[in-house]
Amino acid sequence: MRSPEVSGVMLPAVRDGASLNHALDLGYRQVLLERGSLLALVGPLVSAARQGIAIFVNLDGVEGLAPDTAALNFLATDLGFSGVISVKPHALRDASRFRLRTVQRIHAIDSTGLETGLSSIVSPVPYAIAVAPAVAVPQVISTVRAATAAPIWGTGFITSVGQASEVLAAGAAVVSSSSPEVWHAFSPVPVR
């Protein structure tokens, strides 16, 4: 894959042009488009991707895209994005055909839901497993580890620096947050 990789432990979750610019201004080389219209942001996202920014798209959260092969082909080939996140195994299988990195989101809502999610982990092994909400990572990481060798990310409900640190300390490789305050604390460039 020639598209850019994820580097570092913080993945800023953006939803519009302002939050995208904010994350890039803080020196991040990666963003997750979590919500909002992908089509309204195509211009800035493509120019970021051309500059080597790794762009991940939450297929279940963004508007304006169908979760089908035409959309995945567009993300991979036309836009040069790095990967997708979804809870849907079939969408991830299609995505890997277009050489997108696949992040499988597992809903850690209760033990029943976690079991269902873990039993649906796709093959080939996903690029990462994203546990949602991230704050549940300390409680479920041993169960997830037992089910897969993929790195574990935490996404959702990270609203403070302390929570992010806790999730990373529990063993998550990457944590995603939509809070600029958390982005600041983990910013790869020193804040003046």
Place this chain on the structure above:
Amino acid sequence: MLVLAPVQFKAPPEEVEAIATRAIVPPARVRPVDGSVAKLQEMFAKVPVAAVIRRSEELPRALASQVPAVFFVRAPAFHLGPLVWAVQAKHKMAFVHIDLIAGLGKDRAGIAFLAREIGVNGIITSHSGLVAAAKAERVIAIQRLLLYDDLALPSAMTALEHARPDIVEVLPGVIFPLVVDQIRARFALPIIVGGFVTEPGQREAALQRGALAISTSTAGLWS
């Protein structure tokens, strides 16, 4: 010539209904005396725990415990009756999570089946449309707020506003302290906290923050 009028036998309407009911309802089914939300709240005030049952072999322990309510998740719909009636025979209330139930349509007809044919005390669902259907069937409607994403919280709150369930269940438990003030600011609904509540400390913390009860599949927390 004397003509005898044919004998007319007509049972009073209420008796006809009683006979018909006897014909279709198996004897194991008991009619709960009071299945209201107020009664459930009163029961939870004594023992604030609902037992979550994922497999039928977990049920005997819940029946033997003091929990006033049993939540069936992932049960096969058409074999659910005896399990529900066993719960009600112990003077507990039985709730069914319709979103995860196998074999049943997630629609009005599915809710009507659970309410009328099986006689469940309530329905658990995360879908607002099914909450309305449950209320129309006069069973307790518990709406699950699945909080895996902070960006989804506003839309979840709007859904709650439209559906107006009797009780809201917030999952996973670790989220409850983060959202309780926001929910309380908008709704006066009783809240059940569930999802990875496995330690007595978590139960106490949820109750202290004002939860009506917790729901858990950890049998150690049922007593």
